Amino acid sequence: MPDDALVVSKLSVARGNRRVVRDLDMTARAGEVLAILGPNGAGKTTVLKAVAGLLPHDGEVLIHGRSRATYSQQALARALTFVPQQSLLRAALPAHQVVAQGRFAHRGSLFSLAPADREAINQAMATADVQHLAHRIFTRLSFGEQRRVLLARGLATGAQVLCLDEPTASLDIAHALALYRLVRRLADEGRCVILVLHQLDDALRHTDRAVLLSDGRCVSQGPTPDVVSPAHVESVYRVGMRRGGGLEFNLLEDT
């Protein structure tokens, strides 16, 4: 039986008087890619932020079988990482220093980077394909390059549960495909990857299971092809869906 890396029970999040997520139950397993889907305003990012402990909420979040409340902040960062759509970083730091921030949870603030930390940083940068950006200033990178540096920072934490908020938004097609391939590799290595996605066809191609949200409630969850069904899509997005057609892309090195 697969290991439940993340179990969310009765998750509810309120913003002011409005409940934006209601009684959500969700499980994400080690070794799988889980998509959180839904139209704009459905509460996808809110769920991810609540799971990461960034928003006050009701309900319980278990990470590797332990309640998130029992983790110290550093232990939590080593177990679960949240990669936002966009960083608020405006300081002129080189990309490798941004990635190095991911090692704080391992070394604390009093110590400088150990060789093991440097190795982890280099590995994370290689994995996210940002080594050539190492000495470029983060704020002067393109949006897509910034996304990949942020992903490298998340990987540098060594967390086994990765929560990525719309990771392919603003990536070109080649980098988006490379990212999906990387996500698959991370899952194959035993990590649990949770993606907030807008593109249903991407979810069908690249994720194992999906949770479909509408107005803060879970409409369906299970294997992605079952969740992304014409009936669900019609009821949630108010659009018709038919399979087939469309363009297919693949990385050249894969052909």
Place this chain on the structure above:
Amino acid sequence: MRRAGPLFANADTHQAARNPSEQTDARGSMHTNTTGQAHRLRGSTRVYGALALLGCAVLWLALNIGRGHSDDATLGPVFVRLRGLRVGAAFLAGSALAVGGVMVQGLFRNPLASPSVIGTTAGASLGGRLAILLQATLSANALPHLAPEMIQPLGCLVGALCALVLLLAVHKRQDELVVLLLIGFLLSAMFLALGGLVTSIAQERWELARAMIAFALGDVSGAGIRHLAMALPLVLAGVLAAFLWGGQLDLMLSGEDEAQTLGIEVRTLRLYCVVWTGVLTAAAVSLSGNVGFVGLVVPHALRPWVGVSHRRLVPAAALLGGTFVVACDLVARALPTQSEMPLGVVTGLIGAPLFLTLLLRSRREEYDA
């Protein structure tokens, strides 16, 4: 001449621009990262060396320039001692304000933040004014266990402490960072208004009004050994705390949410920063009264040279902040005016154009980039 970078730009920006070979070599990144760090370390060491030299030169001048001749056999040592105390007070106050500035700018991710934004400066100022009023009202022996010259600095500390307690009490009920900033502004406004009231009450007596104005405009001429002994441990502890939490403040540059996901206990860090900034500003106000612009300008002036890393900024700010205020005090003493120009006036007159220059240069660089 080297150009200043953006407000939050740093030595690394220039480093990266100067070493294009590192960019192309970056695939062997462990080697290049280490090389880059070695470059930065050497760059920082040079900056610290230059700051230390500048500091020594200014201290030497400050000890040897002023009214009265220090080569007089009898009065010389007295002049040097008095100037030494004054220089010590100015240096400590400048260091405290500059390091406080580094902390609040890091905490609020706002280059316009200065230690006064959390309200403790205004609280300390009000406490100092009340203490001056109290001292004038009480009879000479009313506080037998307290040296008279200590009443004002203690008033500053108590005032800052009250402001800090109020700030934290309100912040506990509403813990967003922007709310903290707003509460700080409100407390500042309230304490400044109350300080104005105390000053207006003091207008009835000429000596009292004069003491109030001197305090309000910044002054280190009355610093004694007891003042320094009281402020020194506070400033040292504050600078050490800023250095220790510098690594965490670096992560706060990405905002509170990202810092939290990277392992920072954001609420705890915020509390530490506020408390230690309060301690530093209280110590500074108790030594020098109201001295503006130091906490705002010094961190900005340093970032293009030492980078945005708080670990590197804090010691540099302590050195440059202290040197800046000593130099301003020297200018105040050396100008051939009938009476000494108030210290706060000099720091403002030098600090404001300096800040404007930094700001204009940084904007120009942003447009050029």
